[in-house]
Amino acid sequence: MxxxxxxxxxxxxxxxxxxxxxxxxxxxxxxxxxxxxxxxxxxxxxxxxxxxxxxxxxxxxxxxSVDELVHAVLVDGNAELREALELPDGPLDRRQLIALGHRYLHWGLANPGAYGVLFESADRLAHIAGPGAPGWDMIEQLTRGLEASHGADAPVVAIRLWTSLHGLTSLRVHKGDDPWPTSAEHEIEVLVDALLLTR
Incomplete structure (x- = not known):
């Protein structure tokens, strides 16, 4: 939608x-x-x-109930994000992870309202993240994509990647006019390279 x-x-x-x-x-x-x-x-x-x-x-x-409608909004928003991310099945290499990060950033910048509802409204809407929550399947798919390179550390690296992308995107959404010394796209490359070294 x-x-x-x-x-x-x-x-x-x-x-x-x-x-x-x-x-x-x-x-x-x-x-x-x-x-x-x-x-x-x-x-x-x-x-x-x-x-x-x-x-x-x-x-x-x-x-x-209101909770049921809010849940539907979250499911709908996550479906849009999933479509925009084009997260592939199978192992993820550096190039794919960087492209994934860029798509995440650009979706957040293009849809700040939907992004805020999904990731910045947990207290206001009383919704929680975690297994079974709307959108968590994307974290699980990302984890599977990192298993070949990170083994048992894949869940940790997947969460680190998502939280880092969220912080970067949220700041660019809310403080896009600040004098950032580098582009967000460049910072995603630096982030991915650092995470790929994690063991």
Whole structure:
């Protein structure tokens, strides 16, 4: 699902049998509300219904709670990120890891709102990371890609790579105008080279 400049405020009812379209609209509206300024109205299923232009009861037909809708937003955002990363199966070499880092950075810069919801809103949205959480499968796939070069250390190196990429991307998203002495792309190359030496 791609981001739009504004979520819909009024909506033509779906024909019978097209309830999935409403679900997509609800997730998109929720994502927009979650990325708005902190002074915006509190996030709620009623607020999402108003944004889409349907009765609150229509939201409850798809999501039983705010937590369930937030989970759907996270699943959707991680699916977009996964598609952008093009994370290959099999062993990952230096060139592939650098390219992966560049794609991660560029997705975050192009989608700062979605990036913030995925990686900078854990406390606000009461969601946690770890096995079984939305997006964790990407960490597991990265770990498998590093097993050939790092063996039992692959899980540690995978987490180090992700946390380092997150820190670099988050700073460039929020402080992109700061006088950085090198490009983020160059720093990703340095980061990958350092991690490949980890044993």
């Amino acid at each position: 791609t981001q739009a400049a504004d979520a819909p405020t009024a909506r033509i009812p779906n024909p019978r049998g097209e309830g999935e379209r409403l679900r997509v609209d609800l997730v998109l509206a929720a994502r927009h509300l979650l990325t708005e300024a902190p002074e915006a109205a509190p996030f709620s299923l009623r607020a999402v219904a108003k944004r889409v232009g349907v009765a609150p009861s229509a939201v409850y037909r798809h999501f039983a």
